[in-house]
Amino acid sequence: MTASGPDQGVVLSGTGGIWRVRRDDGVTVEASLRGRVKKSNSGKRADGSLRRDTISAAANTLKLTVGDRVLLEQEGDDASAIAEILPRRSQLARRNPGGGHGERIVAANVDQVVVVFAAANPEPHPRMLDRFLVIAEANELSARIVINKVELVGGAEAARARWMDYERAGYTMHYTSVKERRGLEALHLALAGVVSVLTGPSGVGKSSLLNAIFPGLDLRVGEISESVNKGRHTTVGGFLHPLPGAEGGYVADTPGLREVGMWALSPAELDQCFPELRPFLDGCRFADCRHSVEPGCAVREAVANGDVSKARYESFIKLREELEGVKPSR
Numbered sequence: 001m002t003a004s005g006p007d008q009g010v011v012l013s014g015t016g017g018i019w020r021v022r023r024d025d026g027v028t029v030e031a032s033l034r035g036r037v038k039k040s041n042s043g044k045r046a047d048g049s050l051r052r053d054t055i056s057a058a059a060n061t062l063k064l065t066v067g068d069r070v071l072l073e074q075e076g077d078d079a080s081a082i083a084e085i086l087p088r089r090s091q092l093a094r095r096n097p098g099g100g101h102g103e104r105i106v107a108a109n110v111d112q113v114v115v116v117f118a119a120a121n122p123e124p125h126p127r128m129l130d131r132f133l134v135i136a137e138a139n140e141l142s143a144r145i146v147i148n149k150v151e152l153v154g155g156a157e158a159a160r161a162r163w164m165d166y167e168r169a170g171y172t173m174h175y176t177s178v179k180e181r182r183g184l185e186a187l188h189l190a191l192a193g194v195v196s197v198l199t200g201p202s203g204v205g206k207s208s209l210l211n212a213i214f215p216g217l218d219l220r221v222g223e224i225s226e227s228v229n230k231g232r233h234t235t236v237g238g239f240l241h242p243l244p245g246a247e248g249g250y251v252a253d254t255p256g257l258r259e260v261g262m263w264a265l266s267p268a269e270l271d272q273c274f275p276e277l278r279p280f281l282d283g284c285r286f287a288d289c290r291h292s293v294e295p296g297c298a299v300r301e302a303v304a305n306g307d308v309s310k311a312r313y314e315s316f317i318k319l320r321e322e323l324e325g326v327k328p329s330r
Contacts, residue, residue, distance in 0.1 A: 007072045008086070010109075010250070011064060012240045019082065021070060022242060031072055031080040033064060065091075066240040066252055067108035067195060092139050092197050107197050107238060107252040113143045114191070116200035116209065119159045119175075120152040125201075126165075130315045132199060133171070137273035138265050144172040144190060148205045151177045165309035169276040178205060178212045188213045192247035195240075210251060214243055219253060267323040271299070274316050276308050292317060 009023040022028045064070075064085055071084040092106040092113060113136040117124045129145070136143035145166055150159040156175035160167075167173055174190070176183035190196075191213070198206050207219035219241075243249040271277045271291060277299055281289075285296025291313075302308040 007074075009070060009072055010240065011066050011068045011070060012242070013066060013238065014064075019064065021072060021080070021082070023072065029072070029080050031070075031082045033082050063105060065105040065108050066238045067091075067110060067250070069109060090139070090141060092135070092141060106199070107195075107240065109195055110139075110141055110197050110252070111194040112190075112196050113139075113141050114146060114196050114198050115143060116146040116148055116198060116204050116206045118149045118152075118201075118204040119147050119162075120149060122201065122203050126311065127315045127318070128201065129166075130312070130319065134265070134270070134273040134319065137275070138269075144174065146174040146176055146187065146200075146209070148176045148178070148209060150175045150182065151180050156182060165312050168309060169274070169312065171275075176209060178208045181212070184209075184213050191249060191251060192243060192245060193249045195250045195252070197252045206253060210241070210253060214241075214245075214251075216244060217241055265323060267320050270316065270320050270323060274312065276312065277302075277316065280308070290320065292320075 007023050007025075009021040009029075012020040012022050012028065014020050017033050019031055019033060020028055021031045064082070068088065069086040070082045071086065072080050073083045075081050088108045090110050091108045092110050093104060113132070115129060115132045115136070117129055124147075133143055133145075145163070147159050147163055150156050153159050153162075156177075159175050160173070163173060172190070174183050174187050176187060178184070187209070198210065200206060210217050211219055238252060240250050240252045243251060265273070268288065271281055277291075280298040280302045283298030283301075284291070284294070286294055289297050289299070291297050291299040299308065299313070303310055303313045
C-alpha cells in the first residue's frame with residue numbers, strides 16, 4: 001500500500017465508514033473513516049478561541065459530520081481515507097431527540113442558519129420557530145427566517161403582518177413563493193458564497209426552495225399529509241450540497257425536525273438568546289433576574305411599554321420554565 005501527501009476537503013454526506021468528501025480541487029471522492037482518526041479539540045474554533053461553554057462543554061472526542069474539513073490520504077491507486085478532522089470554526093448542535101441526553105452535531109463550519117416555515121399548510125407555530133432561533137443564538141450563529149408559501153395567505157405583505165415581531169427583533173426575513181417565484185432572487189443572494197444550514201419543520205418546502213433557486217440539485221420533494229396536516233419526512237440524513245455558480249457556497253439540507261431540544265443551554269443564559277431582550281438586561285435591579293415576577297425588571301417594563309413583543313416574551317418565559325424543569329404555565 002502506497003500513500004501520497006494529504007489533500008483537504010469538505011464532508012458532504014455519509015455515515016459509518018464511508019463518506020463523500022469534496023476535495024478542494026472540486027473532485028468528490030468516497031473516503032473511508034480510519035479507526036484511529038486524529039481528533040481536533042472540539043471545544044475550540046479554528047482560530048483557537050473557545051466556544052460558549054453551554055455548547056462546547058460536551059465531548060472530548062469529535063464525531064465526523066457534514067461540513068467538517070478533513071485531511072485525506074490516498075491508499076492505493078483509487079482509495080482515499082480520512083486521516084484527520086480539522087478544527088471547526090463553528091457548529092450547529094442540538095439535544096438528541098426523545099428527551100435523551102447528549103449532543104447531536106447537525107453541521108460543522110456553518111456561517112448562518114436559515115429557518116424555513118410555511119405561511120400555511122402546515123400551520124406555523126411561532127414558539128417552535130423560537131426554539132430554532134434560540135439554538136442558532138446559543139451556537140453563536142446568525143439566523144435568518146424564510147416564510148414560504150406566501151401565496152396561500154394572500155401574498156408577502158399579508159404574511160409579513162403576522163411575523164412582524166421577528167423583524168422588530170432584528171432578524172432578516174424572506175417571504176417566498178416557489179409557485180409564484182417570489183423572493184427567490186434575494187434568498188439566492190443570501191445563500192451564495194457561504195455555508196448555510198437550512199432547517200425547519202417537515203413539509204414547509206425546504207427542498208422545493210433549493211430546487212427552485214439552484215436547478216440541478218434535484219432534491220426529493222414530499223407531500224403534505226392532508227390527514228394530519230404535518231409534513232412527512234423526506235430527507236433521511238444530513239447532506240451538504242455544493243451550490244452551483246461562480247459564488248460557490250454550500251447548503252446543508254437537514255431532516256425536518258418535529259422535536260427540537262435546546263441541548264445544554266443554561267436557563268440563566270436564555271435571555272441572551274432573544275436579541276430584543278439584550279438592550280434591557282443591564283437595566284434590571286437584580287443581576288440574576290428571571291424576568292418573571294422580580295421587582296425592577298427592565299424586561300417586563302419594556303414589554304409593558306410595547307418595546308418588546310408580548311408574544312415573544314411569553315415564549316421566553318415558557319422556554320425558561322422548560323429549561324428549569326418547571327411545568328410550563330398556561
